[in-house]
Amino acid sequence: MKPVTHTTHPQSASSGESEHVPKILGFTCDWAGFALDYAGMQRMSYPADIAFINLRCSARFDLADGVQALTKGADGLFFALCPLGDCHYEPGNHHALARINHLADLLEIAGLRRDRVAFYHADTTYAFGLAQAINGFEEKLKEFGTLSSQALGRPELVLRVAAMKRVCTSEPVRWLLSKELELVRKGNVFDEKLDPQDYDTMIKHILREEYEKGLILENLKEPCSAVDVAEATGIPAHRVFELIVELERETRARLDKIRKERPLYVEVVDG
């Protein structure tokens, strides 16, 4: 995809560069933060357009926070976490990695690139590697262009990210994502362990379905027919109809009225 200059980005405008300067939000755990400070002490330079939010453990990272960062103009998300097996909170970074993976899956499903999420296992002294990883990520993001360039404009991006947000805050999805390590390693109530690949396929399938449902619901804020929704979202009409039926069953959408022999559906708003 061709890099497009982000007009709302004053930095690139003021410096007069044709190149897009990506905006990166970083999340770091307290302990990988050592590496960041160490990079400072060693005067290793990395791009200034990355700022980190400190979390106690990388496991504190919530998918919903990641999606919120996308709505606030992040072109990429970077994670600094402890090396696997060295987490100060036991399995914390395994869970964090799973969440990062789900976020990447979601980005891919939404037609944005999954490479917009990157992570680095930074031990205290891995400052050089960390700085290099950030530099590499920045280069990559420059190549990709802004997030909205990938989603064909700002309104389209807002729609997609809104659908992603619906996925991240949906209770069943969160429940399933959180259970990953338990289901894969310990087994379910019948002591059946899921194959990690099977689980991955299943998760991707469910994320896609939930994302499509989210897109449809975003379009059902006003009464709308299935065909119109299909046109707006680009999902095939028969699939839209299937999903709307499912949404009706889940009482998340309902039939509003029938106009010109076409049923119009609308989202059910709680409370």
Added chain:
Amino acid sequence: MEKVKIFLCQGCEISQKIDLEKLKKHFNSLAQVQSVETLAQLGDGAAREHLNGVEGALLFGACDERTHGSIFKFLAGGNPYQLVNLRERCAWVHDNKSEATLKAQRLLSMGLAELVTREHLTEWDLDLLERVLIIGAGPAGLACSRALAEQGIDVVLIEKSNRLGGTLRRTRTVWPSGEDSEKLLHRLYDGLQDKLHVTVYQETELVNLEESLHGYEVKLSNDAEEEVGAIVVATGVREVGGNLFEFEYRWRDRGKFRGPLAFEVKEGVHPFLLETAFWDAVMLRHEKPEERIVFFMPESVVLPEGFKEGAEKHNIEIIRGSIPGGVTGVTGVTGVMSLRPECKLRVIVKMPRRGTGVTGVTGWKGAHVKLGKLVGNLSENLAQALRIPQDTNGYLAQRRYRIRPRDVVHPGIFVVGGAHTPMPMEETINHAFVVAARIKALFDTKPKRLPGAQIDEEVCIGCGYCAAVCPYGAPILERTDTGHKARMSPRFCTLCGLCIAGCPVFAISDPVKSRDTIKAQIRAWGETS
């Protein structure tokens, strides 16, 4: 929320790399901010005087929390404050002044968002009772109680069996030094004898454990109830499927058996058992130069260094494979062994004897010692109550071994010696002393903790995710009339946030970095441009 006063440090290249005047102008225009000041060096005497008596929320733009955190805590003087690292995270890594200024603005905005949205936290005083429960009176437990008693700390020592000494009482030699066990045991025991602070309960086990205000309330099987500030788990190891410990225990009766001696080694044997058996074999070789002594072991067993050479030297055979024909029906004899004359104890153990149990023609005609498997000695229930994870062999997991190997599992719960994994005796004793020192340090430093994560019971759906996923066992799933609800034990919570970020219904909240704080930070980050 009252208005925020911002103080920016000019030292350490910050003023050269970052345009502080621009930042001042920007933040002065914000409604939340009362004043922005730049100081030559935050933390020096002049700044301290300047900040003396300042009230309200403070935001410092200066350096690292880890190196200078205590200074800023002092500067804030009890006011809510937030420290933003403009040095390592900004001035020292970015050369372009305008970019660095923008980043500093972002960082300060994020810090401001955190300061404004965060509740003012009061640290929770872990007012621990200076009394320690030690579970297991093996070498580790004895050494630890002695070291603690010498420092004037009350110790309650409980032992499952009716004799003190643990594994050390059962083995003839100390691994790996080869010292006489009894001598070491006497040393440990004598050191403990005249200590006033030690209460010993024999034939007693831990039944139940509950958090209390000053530590833990423990219930023992002898109906005693104690409140302690710390618990040391020194349960050690036990042998399963073998009789080497019994063989060693009855070492004095070795004259009773004649004939060849077989040591049957199983796969995955611990070097502790293998070396101990080897010393026995060498000892017996000196006493019975003519008898056959054989180690039967599978191919996969890796011999310790010098084992093969030693065996050759002392004419001890090593045969790879199982005993041809097998061994059946070893009968037992009784004997008396005493550690000290005043505490005699009659024990019944199975003693391998010549001629007994030889049935088949091909079977082993002689004494037979099996080397079993070493497993952890702590029961599953207790491990759960103490919230220490066990591996498949029953050993208690060493948490963060590479980072802080001897550190507490939970505030006030420690594991020493073989309960972690079988280890050399010197290491065990050393371990016990280290833990004793740590307990003393824990009591003396009067630790404070931040409040743990909180679960909103109204929102909780009782799915059990948090209880299943927490590595510290802080949330517990409880049955209620309508289903399940999770309850948090604040003492065990480390605020890692694993459950907070994974909760399907957002029922768990983090008092230090709440969901709102992170959202506000992201918003502040996004709006800065």
